[in-house]
Amino acid sequence: MSGVVMHAEDVHKSFGRLHVLKGVSLEMTKGETVCIIGPSGSGKTTFIRCINHLEKMDSGRIEVNGHLIGYRQRGDKLVEDREKNIARQRTEIGMVFQRFNLFPHKTALENVIEAPVHVLRTPKEQAIGLGKALLERVGLADKFDTYPGKLSGGQQQRVAIARALAMGPALMLFDEATSALDPEVIGEVLSVMEELARAGTTMIVVTHEMGFARKVASRVVMMDDGQIIEEGPPEHFFEEPEHERTKQFLSKIL
């Protein structure tokens, strides 16, 4: 088991009559960067939202760092866990949203230190030191006291990345982190993500940026119609995809 950070097994999810995830299984080891690609509606976003239990799966099991997420084992059944426990499990999983979701009533630095101070109970001085270091890391050393409303989309997203990192998560989830950005600022966010990947962060990146997937991913996963239909290292994946749907998808997007 050593080195396994995330383990998902046969995850199913329906919204009403729409069967969005039809048995998704994925395992990740420490330091891996997995890029999930696929047409919209294929279930990529729903899948990573299940990983931190923002979406409640219908069946299957997901473990992060050896902890079952969102559920408790009772006999051979899984029952939903208590809210407090779910909240604690989420501290191990960082999430970056398509629309940033920064706290607009807090400055960049306050956004980053909010959870360390109020969830982890890190002393404030120490949290501020950590927060400043993280904002420097994402290239925002001059924006500590700026409110999100005065930051560009790219800057907001980098604050959001720093906010997620501040919890020291074992796994980072990126949900189409650059899809809502103006083209000229996509690069600054991608380069921060690339730096994270190179530094050994374990991360799952749902993306339409094939250039990024090709360059940074240790593994590319193709989802279609609620299932993983193909996966492999990027060289193999982009040069000679095996599955017909993957070929079609890549030919459209590249």
Added chain:
Amino acid sequence: MHGLVAVDLHVIWQQVFHPDSVFFRTLWATVYISIIAQTAGVLLGLLAALARVSRFAPLRWISGVYVWVFRGTPVLVQIFYVYFAFSWPTLHFGFWTVPDAAIAGIVALSINEGAYMREIIRAGIDSVDKGQMEAAKSVGMTYGLAMRRIILPQAARVIVPPLGNEFNNMMKTTSLVYTIGVFEMFAFAEQNYSQFFIADYFLAIAVWYLLLTTVWTFIQAYIERRLSVSERGEELSFRERVQAAWNPMTSWARGGGG
């Protein structure tokens, strides 16, 4: 009695510029009843709003029945029922005495106000983007912590303008507790009228009510300005806030627009 409309300037002059201590006691009664009833109403409204958005269905039902009953019946009926159906103590705080009728009045007004505040607070909570709760949860916050630290502070910007209007109304609605024997500003005017048959006592207290609501308008403008400091970029000047406060509809729209 006056045949034609004639304003007795002497009475107005006297009451507005040289009020006696009896009058001041009634003015104070109006002020403290308004403030306590509004504060309690906000707290009740907050509890009811949290119950309304709770995942626990019985809490939602209780909250619904509460609003249904207290918005659907006259506040005067509520005041009478609360006063006559229960016995209330008279409280003494040093030289300040709060009679039982005033306590009953405060209780009735608070409960009534809570029903209106629930709607305002719920609308405020609903106005906060759903992504905020998700982001808060994703960094490990529980629902309660996220509400307190992330959702409610943002909802406050939307809640404060209509809350100000509620308080403005409250200061005027307190005059109803005169009917259960609270000696407040309206009771003062009514008593003097019965004695001297000079209607201008009513005009004089109208001036005082106007003064109270005007002072409040400025306080409200100040609070709203403080709250908007971290707003997305744009900031309204104090003058614009005051203007907005004069017009409930624009101040509501402004708060809601962010």
